Amino acid sequence: MPSRVYLIAVFALACSASTGLQPPLDQPFWLRIGQTAQFPKADLSVTFRAVSEDSRCPQDVVCVWEGNGQVQLEVRSGSSVRTVALNTTTRPRDVPVGSYQLWLEKLAPIPEAQHPITASEYVATLKLQAGALGESMSPPAARAPSNKRLKLAGAPG
Numbered sequence: 001m002p003s004r005v006y007l008i009a010v011f012a013l014a015c016s017a018s019t020g021l022q023p024p025l026d027q028p029f030w031l032r033i034g035q036t037a038q039f040p041k042a043d044l045s046v047t048f049r050a051v052s053e054d055s056r057c058p059q060d061v062v063c064v065w066e067g068n069g070q071v072q073l074e075v076r077s078g079s080s081v082r083t084v085a086l087n088t089t090t091r092p093r094d095v096p097v098g099s100y101q102l103w104l105e106k107l108a109p110i111p112e113a114q115h116p117i118t119a120s121e122y123v124a125t126l127k128l129q130a131g132a133l134g135e136s137m138s139p140p141a142a143r144a145p146s147n148k149r150l151k152l153a154g155a156p157g
Contacts, residue, residue: 020045028105028127033119039128042100047074048124051107051117052085058113069107071124103127 020036023029029037031048038045053070057063069088074081077098084095086104094103106125111117 023128025100026127026129028125031124031126033122037126037128039100042098042128043078044097044100044128045076046102046126046128047076048072048122049074049083051119051122053087054107054111054117056088056107056111058111061113071104071107071122073102073124073126075102097128099131101129101131103129 020038021029021031022038022040025039025042031037031046033048033050036045036047049072051069052072053068056067056069057065066089068090070085071087073084073086075084075095075097084102085092086095086102087093088104088107094101096102103126104124105127108123108125109117109121
């Protein structure tokens with residue numbers, strides 16, 4: 001009986017020391033600060049390190065500009081390690097990583113005026129695509145900030 005308990009404990013320890021998420025290529029994946037996604041076939045990993053800027057317009061406020069969220073990611077490719085900053089609105093929104101392209105698709109949650117976001121609440125939606133596309137080939141909706149105009153009460157036209 002002690003050997004069965006020992007095996008269960010070893011298995012539980014091995015599971016808790018897992019190597020991180022292993023999402024498929026070309027599909028969105030989600031990371032919280034401190035989490036890592038691994039792509040073994042690409043010999044690549046991405047770790048969400050921090051949110052270095054969050055000037056996004058709170059959902060309960062009317063803003064002239066939508067603002068920007070910037071995330072810091074640690075990218076390991078083979079034996080090299082680098083930190084990259086990707087943005088929700090401004091450039092860069094994506095970065096080449098070897099023969100792949102890493103995109104920031106979304107940063108959640110959306111701010112609220114009276115509720116500061118804690119680091120543990122942030123979730124980055126990312127995508128690793130095969131083939132280095134670059135921003136010149138980004139879909140227009142992902143590349144350019146919105147051109148929404150805000151009509152103020154009493155303003156002409």
